Amino acid sequence: MSEGLFLNSAISYQQTRLQGTVTNFTQPGSKGITVMLLVFILVISAFLYETSYTRKLELQGHVDDRHIARISAQVDGRVSRLWVQEGEWIEKGSVVAEIAWGTKESIHTREQLLAELERQFIELSLEKSALIKLHEINIGKAGSQLVNLENRKDHFATMARLRNEAEEHSQERRRAAAVLKEQGHLTKTEWIQIEQNFLGERLQTLRITQEKSVLLQQIQETGQRLHELPAHHQQDLSRLAYRLSDLRQQKTRLLNNDHQQVLAPVDGEVSLVNINTGMEVSQGALMVAMIPDTVGLTATLYVPSFAHVYINNDRELELRLQHAIDEQAGFISGAVTHISNNPIIQSDQRGNNVPMFVARINLQDAVISTASRQIPLKSGMALTCAVRLETYSLLEWLFHPIRALNGMT
Numbered sequence: 001m002s003e004g005l006f007l008n009s010a011i012s013y014q015q016t017r018l019q020g021t022v023t024n025f026t027q028p029g030s031k032g033i034t035v036m037l038l039v040f041i042l043v044i045s046a047f048l049y050e051t052s053y054t055r056k057l058e059l060q061g062h063v064d065d066r067h068i069a070r071i072s073a074q075v076d077g078r079v080s081r082l083w084v085q086e087g088e089w090i091e092k093g094s095v096v097a098e099i100a101w102g103t104k105e106s107i108h109t110r111e112q113l114l115a116e117l118e119r120q121f122i123e124l125s126l127e128k129s130a131l132i133k134l135h136e137i138n139i140g141k142a143g144s145q146l147v148n149l150e151n152r153k154d155h156f157a158t159m160a161r162l163r164n165e166a167e168e169h170s171q172e173r174r175r176a177a178a179v180l181k182e183q184g185h186l187t188k189t190e191w192i193q194i195e196q197n198f199l200g201e202r203l204q205t206l207r208i209t210q211e212k213s214v215l216l217q218q219i220q221e222t223g224q225r226l227h228e229l230p231a232h233h234q235q236d237l238s239r240l241a242y243r244l245s246d247l248r249q250q251k252t253r254l255l256n257n258d259h260q261q262v263l264a265p266v267d268g269e270v271s272l273v274n275i276n277t278g279m280e281v282s283q284g285a286l287m288v289a290m291i292p293d294t295v296g297l298t299a300t301l302y303v304p305s306f307a308h309v310y311i312n313n314d315r316e317l318e319l320r321l322q323h324a325i326d327e328q329a330g331f332i333s334g335a336v337t338h339i340s341n342n343p344i345i346q347s348d349q350r351g352n353n354v355p356m357f358v359a360r361i362n363l364q365d366a367v368i369s370t371a372s373r374q375i376p377l378k379s380g381m382a383l384t385c386a387v388r389l390e391t392y393s394l395l396e397w398l399f400h401p402i403r404a405l406n407g408m409t
Contacts, residue, residue, distance in 0.1 A: 055388070055389045056386050056387065056388055056389065057304070057307050057310075057386070057387050057389055058384055058385070058386050058387075059301045059302065059303060059307075059359075059384065059385045059386075059387055060301070060302055060322070060382070060383075060384060061299055061300050061301035061302060061319075061359075061361070061382075061383045061384075061385065062299065062300055062380055062381060062382050062383055063297065063298075063299050063363075063377050063378060063379050063380060063381045063383065064297075064298040064299055064300055064360075064379065065379030065380060067291070067292060067297070067298060068271065068289050068290070068291065068379050069265055069266050069268065069289065069290040069291075069292055070286055070288075070289050071096055071262060071264070071265065071286075071287050071288040071289070071290065072284050072285060072286055072287060073099060073262070073281040073282065073283055073284065073285045073287055074099075074113070074260060074262070074283060075099060075113070075260055075283055076281070076282050076283050077099040077100050077259075077260070077280075077281060078099065078100050078278065078279070078280050078281070079097055079098070079099060079100075079275050079276065079277055079278060079279045079280075079281060079287075080098045080099065080100040080259055080277070081097060081098040081277065082096075082097050082273070082275060082276065082277050083095050083096060083097060083098075084096050084097075084270050084273065084288065085270065085273060086270055086271065086272065086273050086376055087269065087270065087367070087374075087376050088269070088270045089267075089268070089269050089270075089293075090264050090267070090268070090269075090270060090290075091264065091267050092264055092265065092266050092267045093263050093264060094263065094264045095261050095262070095263060095264075096262045096263065096264055096287070096288050097261075097262045097275060097287060097288070098259050098260065098261055098262070099259060099260045099262065099281065100259045114251065117247055117250055117251045118251075120247055121244065121247050121248075121251075124240055124243055124244050124247065125244070127240060128237070128240045128244075131233070131236055131237065131240065132237075135229065135230075135233040138229055139226070139229055139230075142222060142225055142226040142229065143226065145222050146219065146222045146223060146226060149215060149218055149219045149222060150219065152215055153212075153215055153216070153219060156208065156211060156212040156215055157212070159208050160205075160208050160209065160212055163201075163204055163205040163208050164205065166201055166205075167201050167202060167205050170197060170198045170201040170202075171198070173194065173197075173198075174194055174195070174198045177190075177191060177194045262287060262288075264290065265290075266290060266292045266293070267292070267293040268290040268291050268292040268293045269290065269291045269293070269366055270288060270289075270290055271289050271290060271291050271366065271376055271377070271378055271379070272286075272288065272289035272378055272379075273287075273288055274286050274287055274288065274289075275287045275288070289378075289379070291366055297363045297365075297366050297377055298337075298360055298361060298362055298363060299319065299334060299360075299361040299363055299383055300358060300359070300360060300361070301317075301319075301358075301359045301361060301383070301385055302346050302356040302357070302358065302359075303339065303356060303357040303358075303359050304354065304355075304356060304357075305343060305354075305355050305356070305357065307387065307389060308339070308357050310387060310389050311336060311339050311357075311359050311387070312336065312339075313336055313337065313338065313339070314335055314336060314337075315335065315336045316333060316334075316335055317333070317334050317335070317336065317361060317385050317387065318331040318332070318333060318334075318385065318386070319331065319332050319333075319334055319361070319363075319383045319384065319385045320332070320368065320383065320384055320385075321368055321375065321381060321382070321383060321384075322381075322382035322383060322384045331368075332363055332364065332365055332367075332368050332377075333363075333364045333365075334361040334362055334363045334364060335361065335362050335364075336359055336360070336361060337360045337361065337362045338359070338360040339357055339358070339359045339360070340357050340358040340359075342357075343355035343356055343357050344356055344357075344358060363377070365377075
């Protein structure tokens, strides 16, 4: 059949018989499936138990300026010399900059400063005279008080001697009365009266002894104070003499120089230089800011109310600059020194006003190191801090909603 519905080759292929062997593959039994399933469950459980999930919270804050020492211009003028740069450590009294007197206003200010120095000099001179007179008065009062106490001491010594004699006589009468009592010549009422008289004498002796002890203590304290008064007076005079000498030096510099030296008020690190050589400055303008060496740099973080329990005193934290993430800025360590007990209203990251607790952080350094440079910390810089709140295994994290529902029910 050459033509028709089917081809001859197809019909011939379908009529050919095929021979072969049928192989029966054994299906795995239920026991093997169970073992494989248990192994799979154990592996998954171990993975979920060993792998942890940490809940973190990002806190916002800034570098404080509460302990920053600000150096401002005292006169109007021009910066003739600048001696410091940011990041430099300087000692107290070091020259920070020099301001040249250049305007009528600055000359007028110079005259005002001279008048103010003269006024302070007169006040210190009067204070020195008053201090000397006060010392003489204190010495006289302490000496008179010591003499009166010594006289009272002699009086108490006489009273104590008389009381001891009276007590001895009372003791002898008591012993004689005890003999009479044993012989039956003394009534119970009479014996009680004798006992009361003896106890009264004894109490008076103890009272005088106690008053004498207090008096001796007062004598010792007054003598010690009288001994220390000259040393304290000399220290006060030395401080006044130093201040007077400093005023004389300031006055001499103002009279002989046509510029004013700006000095560092404390030991510390220069955190901000706001002037350049040749720059015109006005009185009160900020020139340089310093971080005092004895205080250190601090920061403020704002903690949401639900995270208050996780921020404790002395907790170590890692902070970084808020806008330096692209620079791969490193972290700076700090420790919590105080957290407020009452919240304040502060804006969160979404701009909502929510209650926040204020945490004070003592920073361990004044710079943050990046991959390419060091960034000095300045007051007002925005900081962030990722705080670890809780750590769960993945298994605990998966079952946490179930535990929460059980707790609610």
